[in-house]
Amino acid sequence: MTTIWTPELRAFRDDVRAFCEENLPADIRLKVLAGVPLTRPDHMRWQDILAGKGWLVGFWPRAYGGCDWSAAETYVFQEETTSSGAPWLLPFGVNYVGPVIYTYGSTDQKAEHLPGITSNEVFWCQGYSEPNAGSDLAGLKTRAVRDGEYYIVNGTKIWTTMAHWADWIFCLVRTDAAAVPQRGISFLLIDLRTRGVTIQPIKSIEGDSHLNQVFFEDVRVPARNLVGEENKGWTYAKFLLGHERVLSAEVGKARRYLRRIKRLAARNGKNNSPRLKDRLSRFEVDLLALEQTTLRVLGAILAGEARGHEASVLKIRGSAILQQISDFAVDVLGTEALSYDPEWLRENAGMPLEEIESMGVVSEALYTRAPTIWGGSNEIQRNILAKHALGL
Incomplete structure (x- = not known):
């Protein structure tokens, strides 16, 4: 290799x-x-x-x-x-x-x-999931009907991260209702300032509003904003998801979280706890294994040997390990975690690290419920591996 x-x-x-x-x-x-x-x-x-x-x-x-x-x-x-x-x-x-x-x-x-x-001048967001079509993108119902030099778009997208900050959204839309689900989808670029677009914030579990639901009501989108061929959007969607999942191991973030646990434990007098040392050792081993797996996948990519489904392994393990580490950080906090207040955290963001870190630990532990869901839930990733890696 x-x-x-x-x-x-x-x-x-x-x-x-x-x-x-x-x-x-x-x-x-x-x-x-x-x-x-x-x-x-x-x-x-x-x-x-x-x-x-x-x-x-x-x-x-x-x-x-x-x-x-x-x-x-x-x-x-x-x-x-x-x-x-x-x-x-x-x-x-x-x-x-x-x-x-x-x-x-x-x-x-x-x-x-x-x-x-x-140049970092245009902010994009992603319009894939819908209320009844999350990981099952083939079930999406947002319609785009051709009308001369325009598509008329009606429908809604949900869990749209940072749409309230965005200038443009790239969307999967259904352009052929009679086709097999995956073959009737197109990839469309939509200016969020267009008349008929409404963005409604959704407050997530940690108290922030980075998620949104985006509504399209008779939105006129120039036909020139269709990427590639009509009804071939599934091909482009799979290409994009491959990019998303190969970056999902997040070993660097997990290691940063482990350093935080050590700081918290030292501050709370728990750094000599046998249970703490055991858990940290296990996490370190998990991260070494994940890093080596990531490097093997990258080696296969560099050698032209990657078959395409390997990124699902990184997505499953990376998201699960991140959740486990963030959960354990809350355990180390103990009763300190009970005072979580997202408004206080935002209002006191400039305070010294040791004075706000405990509150931030809880915020991130709640936020990390999401990585096992986004980018195709881990259940979907296991199905991909079962089919393409194991031939089941």
Whole structure:
């Protein structure tokens, strides 16, 4: 198997670490380490810094503004920035719709949409799930009916992350109701400022409103915003989900969470607890195994041997381990966790880390209920592995 740890890759890892140390704003890093929900300006400020360095879309081809990073460099960048306390690199434009557009989009679509992503000037969100079609995307009902040079869109999307901050949404829409479900879907780009679009925030379990329901009522979308061919959207959707799942191991974030547990335990006088040491050791072993699995997948990608379903393993294990670590952090807090107040957390975001960290631990533990659901629930991922890896 191809090894990814070349001297060049190790040097790149050191460069990423040094860049984060020198350029990640202290106030943003504090919020991330404390578990305080970030604002749109927080995300955009960090992504502006990355864009200035040329690293916002590093894995994109140079022809479209990227650095031609390998899969290994992309992995190292994600893990090192996350581990350092940098915000989640919002994936909707960079990792999702951008690659769809430069792979399947028209020349005009590339010229119109890619520069706004590389410069961090246009904010995207993802319109896949619907009230009765979450992981089962083939069951979506949002309709797009052709009317001359437009599509008329009616329906709704739900659990739409950060739609209230977004400028554009990329949607799966049904363009042929008579076709087999997967074959009647198209991939459409919609300006959220268009008349007939309504965005309704949804408060999630940790008390934040990063989720939304988006309603479309007779929304007129130019036909030129159709990506690829009509009724071929399922192909583009699977391509996008592959990008989503291969980045879902999140080893860097999990390691950051483990460092937090050690800080909390030391502060609460629990750092010599045999139970704590046992659990931390088990988590470390799990993360080493997950990292090695990720590296094997990347090695297969680099060697051209990956078959496509391997990312499901990373999604299942990465999301489950993150949940287990965040749950254990709440256990370490003990009764401190009972005082959770999301409003207090937001209002006191600038306080020293040790004074707000306990509240942030609970916030993130609640938020991490989601990773086993988004990007195709873990139950769906197990079905994918059963069919494509085990032949069941």
